Amino acid sequence: MSNDRSDVFRQTIQQNLGPILKYLDDKGVSEILVNGHKEIFVERKGKLERVPDSFLSEDDLRAAVNSIAQSVGRRIDDESPRLDARLPDGSRIAAVIPPMSRKGTTLSIRKFTNNKISFADYIKLGAINEDGARFLDICMFLGKNIIVSGGTGSGKTTLLSLLCTRIPKGQRVMVIEDSSELQVDYEHVVMFETRQADQLGKGEVSIKDLLKSALRLRPDRIIVGEVRSSEALELLNAMNTGHKGCMGTVHANTPEDAIVRLEALAQGGDAKISEKALRSQVISAIDIIVQVSRYSDGSRRIAAISEVLGINSDGSYHVEPIFDMSRMTRKPDGALEGKLQPTGYIPSFMEEIIDNNLPFPKAKFNKAA
Numbered sequence: 001m002s003n004d005r006s007d008v009f010r011q012t013i014q015q016n017l018g019p020i021l022k023y024l025d026d027k028g029v030s031e032i033l034v035n036g037h038k039e040i041f042v043e044r045k046g047k048l049e050r051v052p053d054s055f056l057s058e059d060d061l062r063a064a065v066n067s068i069a070q071s072v073g074r075r076i077d078d079e080s081p082r083l084d085a086r087l088p089d090g091s092r093i094a095a096v097i098p099p100m101s102r103k104g105t106t107l108s109i110r111k112f113t114n115n116k117i118s119f120a121d122y123i124k125l126g127a128i129n130e131d132g133a134r135f136l137d138i139c140m141f142l143g144k145n146i147i148v149s150g151g152t153g154s155g156k157t158t159l160l161s162l163l164c165t166r167i168p169k170g171q172r173v174m175v176i177e178d179s180s181e182l183q184v185d186y187e188h189v190v191m192f193e194t195r196q197a198d199q200l201g202k203g204e205v206s207i208k209d210l211l212k213s214a215l216r217l218r219p220d221r222i223i224v225g226e227v228r229s230s231e232a233l234e235l236l237n238a239m240n241t242g243h244k245g246c247m248g249t250v251h252a253n254t255p256e257d258a259i260v261r262l263e264a265l266a267q268g269g270d271a272k273i274s275e276k277a278l279r280s281q282v283i284s285a286i287d288i289i290v291q292v293s294r295y296s297d298g299s300r301r302i303a304a305i306s307e308v309l310g311i312n313s314d315g316s317y318h319v320e321p322i323f324d325m326s327r328m329t330r331k332p333d334g335a336l337e338g339k340l341q342p343t344g345y346i347p348s349f350m351e352e353i354i355d356n357n358l359p360f361p362k363a364k365f366n367k368a369a
Contacts, residue, residue, distance in 0.1 A: 016064035019053040020109075030111055031153070036104025037061040043153075046298025058098075061105045065095050075199070086179035086193075087112075116183060122162060127155070127292075128302045131364055132323050132340045135305065138358050139288050140166040142349065143221075143244030149251075149258035150292035155300035156249040157181050157225065159292055163247060164189075167221060171245075174214040176207055177225030190217070207231040211238065224248035232265035233273075239285035255289040255306040259317045262286070282317075283310050287349075289319065297336045301325065305340075307347050320345050322365065341368045 023029045023042050031043040037055035041048050055061040069076045069083050076083040076097060083095040090112030097105050117125075119133040128136075139146060140163055148163075150156045164184045167173060173189045175182055180193050192214065197204035207224060208231040214222055215238060222238050224231065227248045239246045250265075252258035263282050273281075291304040303325045309318040321343045328338040344367030347353075353360055 034107040144287040171220035174219040221245040230268040
């Protein structure tokens with residue numbers, strides 16, 4: 001069945017998306033952006049560049065998007081002018097049509113990569129150093145609840161997939177996503193994916209719905225691909241009811257912003273909960289925030305690993321960096337040079353590290369001279 005869908009999609013691509021077909025086949029291209037029929041950009045190595053190709057007309061581009069939507073069982077028209085779907089190969093497609101998109105049909109295809117990376121690869125890419133990787137490995141072993149924070153295209157999904165490979169054996173892991181992107185290489189994993197409503201507005205299954213179901217299916221850890229709505233409260237509840245090692249991603253530019261965003265999303269839930277009670281839930285649920293960033297040279301790196309400790313006297317969240325990125329300097333070739341380094345803060349769970357005989361001495365947290 002999936003092969004049939006892949007064949008139909010491939011035929012649709014060949015018939016309708018000729019101007020971008022070569023970029024879909026180009027492994028060096030990670031994303032294709034179409035801004036109306038005359039303008040196409042691609043992303044290579046984290047940097048955008050305009051390409052000379054174009055569609056013949058807006059009608060041709062619109063027909064292509066309609067065909068793609070139909071091939072994956074979705075629709076895009078005046079009543080539903082937005083498309084957000086997963087393609088048969090795992091790539092993500094998003095589109096908005098006029099009049100909402102004033103420049104013409106706007107299309108994005110974020111290509112799925114099947115390349116599995118290890119922490120060793122991640123270190124080699126310069127995304128993290130050995131001590132930072134080892135510390136995250138320890139956090140996974142101890143079952144710390146982790147939020148991966150970052151902007152669009154910063155590498156949140158890649159890092160979350162990588163962290164999932166470090167879950168100790170013998171656990172039951174539930175993964176919940178809007179569109180399946182995470183590559184979880186683990187023995188006992190259950191994958192859930194949301195469903196949009198049909199043309200009559202029926203049949204929708206949200207992340208919140210799936211979280212409620214997951215909690216009844218004997219999970220050890222729950223992973224939410226992206227927390228973007230009121231399901232944040234359900235995830236906080238799961239973290240606070242004995243499910244250690246839960247994880248998720250949020251869109252935020254700093255660890256402090258991430259925790260505030262989680263609170264705001266949780267406030268949007270149906271449950272009536274006071275601000276004081278909600279904040280108490282947040283600080284008891286979240287242990288670690290990992291901030292990932294995409295820098296101006298196109299590189300994606302971990303910018304900070306922080307611990308959530310409580311509430312400051314001014315009412316802000318107390319988020320203490322354990323590792324953060326040093327000052328960045330630009331090399332002659334344009335690449336940015338910097339490294340993740342300890343801040344001097346020793347995490348509150350240092351005794352757990354010692355009691356479990358984990359090889360990460362206190363000296364590793366000493367601030368660099």
